[in-house]
Amino acid sequence: MVPIPIMSTFIAYLIFMVIVGIITYKMTYTLDDYVLAGRGLNKWVAAMSAQASDMSGWLLLGLPGAAYASGMGQWSIWMCIGLATGTMLNWQFIAKKLRAYTELAGDSITLSEFFSNRFRDKSEVLRIVSALFILVFFLFYTASGLVAGGKLFESFLGVDYYLALTIGTIVILIYTFVGGFIAVTWLDFVNGILMFFALIIAPIGVVSHLGGLSDVFAEIGSINPDLLDITRGVNYNYTDDIFWESTGPIGAIGIISALAWGLGYFGQPHILARFMAIKSLRAIKTSRLIAVIWVVLTLMGASMVGFMGISIFGEEAPLYDSEWVFLELVPLIFNPWIAGILLAAVLAAIMSTVDSQLLVSSSALTQDFYRRFLRKDATEKELVWGGRISVLIITLIAYYLAWEEGHVLELVEYAWAGFGATFGPAVIASLFWKRTTRNGALAGIVVGGLTVILWEILGTPFGLYEIVPGFILSLVAIIIFSLIDDEPSQEILEEFERSQELSQPGAELPEKE
Numbered sequence: 001m002v003p004i005p006i007m008s009t010f011i012a013y014l015i016f017m018v019i020v021g022i023i024t025y026k027m028t029y030t031l032d033d034y035v036l037a038g039r040g041l042n043k044w045v046a047a048m049s050a051q052a053s054d055m056s057g058w059l060l061l062g063l064p065g066a067a068y069a070s071g072m073g074q075w076s077i078w079m080c081i082g083l084a085t086g087t088m089l090n091w092q093f094i095a096k097k098l099r100a101y102t103e104l105a106g107d108s109i110t111l112s113e114f115f116s117n118r119f120r121d122k123s124e125v126l127r128i129v130s131a132l133f134i135l136v137f138f139l140f141y142t143a144s145g146l147v148a149g150g151k152l153f154e155s156f157l158g159v160d161y162y163l164a165l166t167i168g169t170i171v172i173l174i175y176t177f178v179g180g181f182i183a184v185t186w187l188d189f190v191n192g193i194l195m196f197f198a199l200i201i202a203p204i205g206v207v208s209h210l211g212g213l214s215d216v217f218a219e220i221g222s223i224n225p226d227l228l229d230i231t232r233g234v235n236y237n238y239t240d241d242i243f244w245e246s247t248g249p250i251g252a253i254g255i256i257s258a259l260a261w262g263l264g265y266f267g268q269p270h271i272l273a274r275f276m277a278i279k280s281l282r283a284i285k286t287s288r289l290i291a292v293i294w295v296v297l298t299l300m301g302a303s304m305v306g307f308m309g310i311s312i313f314g315e316e317a318p319l320y321d322s323e324w325v326f327l328e329l330v331p332l333i334f335n336p337w338i339a340g341i342l343l344a345a346v347l348a349a350i351m352s353t354v355d356s357q358l359l360v361s362s363s364a365l366t367q368d369f370y371r372r373f374l375r376k377d378a379t380e381k382e383l384v385w386g387g388r389i390s391v392l393i394i395t396l397i398a399y400y401l402a403w404e405e406g407h408v409l410e411l412v413e414y415a416w417a418g419f420g421a422t423f424g425p426a427v428i429a430s431l432f433w434k435r436t437t438r439n440g441a442l443a444g445i446v447v448g449g450l451t452v453i454l455w456e457i458l459g460t461p462f463g464l465y466e467i468v469p470g471f472i473l474s475l476v477a478i479i480i481f482s483l484i485d486d487e488p489s490q491e492i493l494e495e496f497e498r499s500q501e502l503s504q505p506g507a508e509l510p511e512k513e
Contacts, residue, residue: 006331009340013347014171043283047290051087051192055295058412059195059302060346061148065323067306069236071220071227073250076307078230078258080299086262087295091288094266095275097431099284100502102276104495109276111269111423115445118430119438120492126442130423131365133449134269135394137418138361142398144411145354146172150402152346155327165402172354173395191348196294198345199301201338202330206308209333219311227310238320244310257465264420264467266427281508305329362390413465414456421448421470429478434496440482448474 067076102108106117112134116127149168154161210216217228226232226246233247233254265271278284309325312332319325330342366386378386426444429436448470455466488496501507 003331003336003339005336006340006343009337010344010347013344017171043278043287043290047287047294051291051294051298055195055298055349058144058148059298060198060326060349061151061323062412063299063302064306064309064326065321067303068309068319068325069244069306069322070234071224071244071310072230072307073226073233076230076303078250078255079261080303082259082262083265084262084292084296084299085259086265088288088292089262090265090271091284091291094272094427094431095278095284095288096281097499097503098272098275098427099278099281100507101431101499104499104502111272111427114276115426115430115441118492119436119441120489121438126438126445129442130426130445133418133422133445135361135365137415137422137449138269139394139398139401140411140418141415142354142358142361142394143401144415145350146398146402147411148350149347149354151321151323152327152343152350155324162403165399168350169395169399169402172350172358173392191345192294194341194345194348196298198342199298199305202326202333202342203301203304203308205333206305206312206329210308210311216308216311219314220307223310223315236318236322238318238322243315243318253462253464256468257463260465260468260471261416263424263471264416265424267419267421267423267425268416269419269423272427281502302326358391358394361394362388365390365394414452417465417467417470418449418452420467421452421474423448424471425475425478429475429482431499433482434488434493435482436478437482437485437488439485440478440480443481444474444478447477 063080066079070076098114101118102114105114108114108117110131112127112130115121115130116124119126121127146165146169149172150161150165153159153164153167159167207213207216210219220227224234224244224246226234227244231250233250235242235245235247275284278287306322306325309319309329312329313319313325319328326346327343331339333339334342422445425448426441429444430441451470451473452466455461455464455469460466
C-alpha cells in the first residue's frame with residue numbers, strides 16, 4: 001500500500017499539470033503559438049525546458065539503472081562526459097546561429113521547414129524526407145517515455161504494467177493536446193527545477209543514510225572491485241542470475257560509443273526547437289550557463305543514485321529491473337512527503353520529454369504535410385486543431401509500440417542515434433558551411449538515417465554505437481554531394497552571410513512590427 005503522503009503529492013502534481021494545460025489553452029491562437037510559443041521564451045524557461053525535455057525519464061530511470069547494473073564503467077562516467085560536452089557545444093555553437101537563421105530563412109518554425117527554406121528547395125523533397133525521419137525516430141523516442149511512465153505507475157500504484165501505461169499516456173496526452181508548446185515549456189521549466197533538486201537531494205540523503213562515501217565504496221568494492229573501475233565492464237541480468245559479473249576491459253570502442261552520445265545533441269529536434277523559440281539572441285549566453293550547470297549536476301546525481309543502490313540492495317536483494325533503482329530507493333530513505341516530491345520528479349522527467357516529442361512530431365505532420373500539401377489556405381484555428389489531432393494520432397501509435405515494454409535506455413539509445421546522425425551533420429553544415437547545397441543536405445540526412453537503421457538491423461557490428469558510423473557517413477555525404485553540385489545561388493549566400501553577422505557578440509534580430 002502506497003503511503004498517503006506519497007500518493008497525495010503525486011496526485012497533486014498530476015492535477016497541476018492538467019490545470020496548466022487548460023490555462024494555456026486560451027493563450028494558443030496560431031500554429032506558431034502551438035509549436036514554438038510565438039518565439040517568446042525567456043532565458044530561464046528556454047534553458048530549463050531544453051534540458052528537461054532532453055533528459056526525459058531515462059535520467060531518473062535509465063541512467064541510474066545503468067549505473068546500478070554496471071558501476072562506474074561505460075555508462076556512469078564516459079556517457080555522462082559525452083552528454084555534458086555535447087550540451088555545452090550545442091549551446092555554444094548551434095543555439096545562436098539556429099535562432100537567427102530560422103527567422104531569416106522564411107521565419108521557419110520546424111526543422112524540416114528550415115532545411116527547405118535554407119536551400120530554397122522548391123521540390124519540397126528535403127522537407128518531406130526530413131519530416132519522415134522525424135516521425136519515424138520520434139515514435140520510438142516517445143514510446144520510451146511511455147514505457148518509463150508505465151514503469152513508474154506500475155511501481156508506484158502496484159498495478160499491471162498495461163494499466164499503468166494507459167494511465168500515464170492519458171495524462172500526457174491531456175495537457176499536451178490542450179496547451180501546446182506554451183504549456184509544455186512552462187511545465188518543463190517547473191519539471192526541470194523539480195528534477196534538479198531531486199537529483200541533488202537524493203544522493204545526499206542516501207550518503208547520509210549509509211554513513212559516508214567511504215563506506216559506500218567499500219561495500220561496493222566488496223561485491224566486485226570492477227564496479228569501481230571506469231575501464232572495466234560489469235554485467236547484470238536478474239533473469240539469468242547474473243549479478244555484477246566482470247566482463248573484462250571496456251575497450252576503445254566501448255569508450256568511443258559512450259562518448260559519442262554527445263554527438264546526438266546537434267540533431268535533436270525537440271532541443272533545437274527551444275533554440276528556435278528563445279526570445280532574443282542576447283538571452284542565449286545566460287541560458288547556456290544555466291543549461292550546462294543543470295546537466296552536469298543532474299548527470300552526476302543520477303549516476304550516484306544508481307551506483308549507491310548497489311550498496312543498499314546488494315547481493316541479498318538485487319532488483320528484478322535495474323531501472324527501478326530510484327523508485328525503490330527513495331521510499332526507503334526519505335520521509336513519505338519528501339519521497340512523494342522526489343517520485344513526482346520521475347513523472348516530471350518523463351512528461352517533459354514526451355510532451356516535447358509529441359509537439360515536434362505534430363508540427364511535422366501539420367506544418368510540413370497538411371499545410372504544405374493538403375490545405376495551403378488553412379486558417380490558424382484549423383492548423384492548431386490539426387496539430388492537436390496529430391498529437392492524438394502519434395500518441396496512439398507510440399502507445400502501441402510501448403505495449404511491448406522493454407528497457408527505457410535501449411529505446412532512447414536508438415532514437416538518440418537516429419536523430420543525431422540524421423540531422424546533426426546537416427544542421428552543422430547548414431549553419432557553418434556556405435558551400436552546402438540542397439542535394440548535399442538531402443544526401444546527408446538520408447545516409448545518416450539509413451546507416452543508423454541498418455546498423456541496428458545488423459546487430460551493431462563491432463559493438464560500435466550506431467551514431468558513430470551514421471554521423472561520419474552523413475558528414476562525408478554532405479561534403480561530397482555539395483562539392484559535385486552547383487554552387488548555391490547569390491541569394492542563399494547573402495542570407496548565409498547575414499546569419500553569420502547575427503551570430504557575432506552584441507548582434508540582435510530586428511524586432512517584429
